[in-house]
Amino acid sequence: MDYKIVETGSDLTVAMSGRFTFVDREPFGKVVQRIGQMTGGTCAIDLSAVEFVDSAALGMLLMARDAAGSHGARLVLRGPKGHVKRVFDIAKFDALFVIEPAA
């Protein structure tokens, strides 16, 4: 998994690409840390270039959501498609996250 963080005012966009699985716990841990420093605004995790997620990745996204919520920021998931969208549907992620179409 690769990622790029873009800051716009108090908002963050985390653009991820590739496979996102348990092995990405360390790089994604850094993302969660950065999200935890937000004091408001919105963090969008852009998943439009992610091809594969596993159940550990779902857990890590929930941790990112909690990290944002702990200081009043909100987290949205953007642009899941194909297999990733299917896994989100199975996990009923639409009840747990705001999921936006690709930008």
Next chain:
Amino acid sequence: MSAVAANLHGVGVQSGVLAATAAAAGIGVSPAGAGPAPRDVALFASTDRAGLTDLIVRGFHGLVDVTGRTPEVAVRSAVAATATTLSLATATAWSIDCAALVCDALEGRQMIAAEKRADVELALHEAVANAVIHGNLAIGSSFGTTAESFDAFCGRVTERMADPAYGARRITIAIVREGGRLDLRVTDEGVGYDPATLVARAEDAKSGRGLEIMRAMAGALAVEDGGRTLVLSFEL
């Protein structure tokens, strides 16, 4: 009982280890460079996923990781098995992305269609993760709910993986294709579990979705051998 005609091939394995393992397994050693005969098994010391995939595509009946415990027992089982078998040390199974390896091999042997691949790969990935963490590494708990508990969980995985008492246990993946059905059997060497004791997770729990995902991806799922074997079945 008649012996099965099979030879052992070495891939990155010292010739002494190859000869000793073949002798202990009761089979011969293949001449260097020879192609695989129908029941031949490759004993490997490699984490090169593409190279291992190629061995399955070329028709090896079994692949046995020399870094796992009792390789001679694993070789004997692979020779006797009716299915194509991949036997990996826990640490290897975890580090080489073996679900992708198996799917590359299945595609290479034209056993699954490209559009079915992601489902098969994700189900197998989850099955191997369960076999590694809850089976061979005997870690009962999962991530917990916070970044701290997640880090602690990852630390336990790393620690157990480095301990040969856990890390050298084997994960075995058997590939069975019968007509329009593909079964992938994932077996660990843990103590097993009773599927009836699994409790439902909370909606927003950070872990516990693996089984649910496997159920959705595979046409059928069965637990055998006291919880040590999970069988994923796919209609092709």
